[in-house]
Structure formats: structure tokens, C-alpha cells
Amino acid sequence: MSLLSGLASLLFPPLCLSCGGDLANGQSVLCLRCERAISEKNYQGIINGVPFYTRLTYGLEISQLVLLAKEENNRAARKYLARRLACALTDSGGEIGAKIILIPAPSTRAATRARGFEHGLLLARSMRSELAYISRSERRAGVDLIIVQPLKLTRALQDQSLLNPAQRMANLQGAYRFDANFRALLEGERSSREGRVAERARLDLDVDLYLNGAADQKAHPAARRPYLVLVDDVMTSGATMGEGIRALRSAGFEPDIAILACVSPRLISQ
Numbered sequence: 001m002s003l004l005s006g007l008a009s010l011l012f013p014p015l016c017l018s019c020g021g022d023l024a025n026g027q028s029v030l031c032l033r034c035e036r037a038i039s040e041k042n043y044q045g046i047i048n049g050v051p052f053y054t055r056l057t058y059g060l061e062i063s064q065l066v067l068l069a070k071e072e073n074n075r076a077a078r079k080y081l082a083r084r085l086a087c088a089l090t091d092s093g094g095e096i097g098a099k100i101i102l103i104p105a106p107s108t109r110a111a112t113r114a115r116g117f118e119h120g121l122l123l124a125r126s127m128r129s130e131l132a133y134i135s136r137s138e139r140r141a142g143v144d145l146i147i148v149q150p151l152k153l154t155r156a157l158q159d160q161s162l163l164n165p166a167q168r169m170a171n172l173q174g175a176y177r178f179d180a181n182f183r184a185l186l187e188g189e190r191s192s193r194e195g196r197v198a199e200r201a202r203l204d205l206d207v208d209l210y211l212n213g214a215a216d217q218k219a220h221p222a223a224r225r226p227y228l229v230l231v232d233d234v235m236t237s238g239a240t241m242g243e244g245i246r247a248l249r250s251a252g253f254e255p256d257i258a259i260l261a262c263v264s265p266r267l268i269s270q
């Protein structure tokens with residue numbers, strides 16, 4: 001800790017991001033009470049035929065963290081959610097191949113403009129950092145992981161949080177389209193075409209190789225198609241995720257898995 005940040009934490013001791021209560025020694029984000037209320041574990045279920053994994057169920061404490069990350073660009077809250085996203089992906093187990101494509105849910109232009117950042121993209125980037133950290137600390141084999149946003153909004157959307165489940169479904173129906181510029185990438189092609197796509201939409205595409213992912217690809221040129229992972233912060237009604245799955249399928253891509261920071265308990269299989 002630097003002298004300055006040490007001094008700052010003496011003057012302004014960090015508080016629980018959820019309830020604003022005091023943090024015990026060693027706690028950096030949530031107080032003991034909030035942490036106990038959250039009870040993190042490996043949850044799973046199926047949404048529109050696609051298996052999903054999460055570490056958290058949606059509740060008061062988590063909704064506060066999601067709001068901080070989403071509306072206030074709070075880095076500690078985002079990192080907390082991203083770590084759980086990364087853990088949920090590793091929990092999903094199985095052989096996930098040499099290449100993973102993370103597909104974050106798109107935000108509306110209005111929301112991105114009002115916030116000054118794209119929440120889904122930042123969350124996916126933070127998830128990638130946490131995955132790299134987990135890989136290094138557990139000495140796992142590296143994977144080639146890219147973040148791609150092939151889902152685009154076809155129209156303005158109402159704020160889902162103000163709608164009931166039926167209205168959410170109607171609000172999202174046909175709201176996404178698949179951007180064909182990303183077809184080759186999702187099919188596993190990494191060519192100069194990808195460079196051109198990246199050039200054209202630098203924000204849309206974030207390429208990263210971590211650990212020995214690149215070497216793996218060379219050793220196994222016949223790598224299978226990429227593993228498609230839909231990523232979102234919250235799933236309450238399943239309407240947003242359902243629309244993402246629909247839009248990908250309409251373009252001929254079957255998502256392998258969905259990873260959520262938190263999910264409404266009623267959607268989780270017991």
C-alpha cells in the first residue's frame with residue numbers, strides 16, 4: 001500500500017459496498033453480514049436449452065453491487081462481480097477447447113451514452129482479467145480468449161427493471177440482431193479479415209491471448225470451433241438472455257453456455 005492510499009484509508013476507512021457498514025479486518029468489499037447473506041456457491045440451470053452457471057443468487061446485497069458497477073463505474077464492485085463470473089466459467093468444467101469467445105449482452109446506446117462507458121464490455125474485460133489470474137494461480141493450461149460483441153440492438157429499449165416479466169419479454173422480443181461482420185470470427189477464423197473487423201469496430205472487439213494460448217493453437221491446428229459463452233450481469237426473468245440466444249441461433253450459432261454474475265433463485269435448478 002502506498003503512503004498516500006494508506007493515509008486515505010486511515011482518513012476514510014473503506015465501507016461495505018452493499019450496506020455502507022464497517023468492514024472487518026481483511027474484508028475489502030462486503031462486510032461479514034452481507035457476505036453471509038450472499039452465500040456464494042456453484043449454481044446452475046438451463047435457459048432456453050442453454051446451460052448456465054452462476055456463483056450468486058440475486059438479492060438485495062448483490063443488486064447494490066450491480067448498480068454500483070453499472071451506473072457508477074465502481075471498479076471494486078465490478079471486480080467482485082467479474083471474479084464470480086470467472087469462477088462460474090471455471091465451475092462449468094469440461095473440456096472447453098483452445099478458444100473461448102465471450103459475448104457480452106449489448107447495452108442500449110442511450111445507456112452507454114448516459115454512463116459514459118459500456119457496462120457489458122467492461123464487465124467482460126474484467127472477467128477476462130480474473131480468468132487470467134485464476135489460470136496463473138492454479139497453473140492451468142492457457143486458453144485463447146477473445147471478447148466479441150456480435151449482438152446489436154435493433155431498436156431503443158425500455159428499462160427492464162421497470163417492467164413485469166411479460167412486459168420484459170415483449171420489450172426484448174426481436175431486439176437483437178447478429179452483426180454478420182463477426183461471422184468468421186465466431187466460426188473460428190482468425191485471419192486478416194479479423195484485423196479489418198477489429199479496425200472498423202475497435203470497441204467491439206477485444207483480442208487477447210493469455211498464457212500459452214497462442215502456442216496451443218499452433219500445436220493443434222485442427223482446433224475445434226470456438227466455445228461460445230454468453231455473459232451478463234443479472235438474469236431475473238431470462239428475457240435478455242433468451243433474446244441473445246435467439247439472435248445467435250438465428251445466425252446459425254449455438255451458444256455453448258451462459259455465465260451470469262447473479263441469477264434469480266427461481267431460475268436455478270435444485
Ligand SMILES: [Zn+2]
Binds near residue numbers: 016017021030034
Ligand atoms: Zn454490508
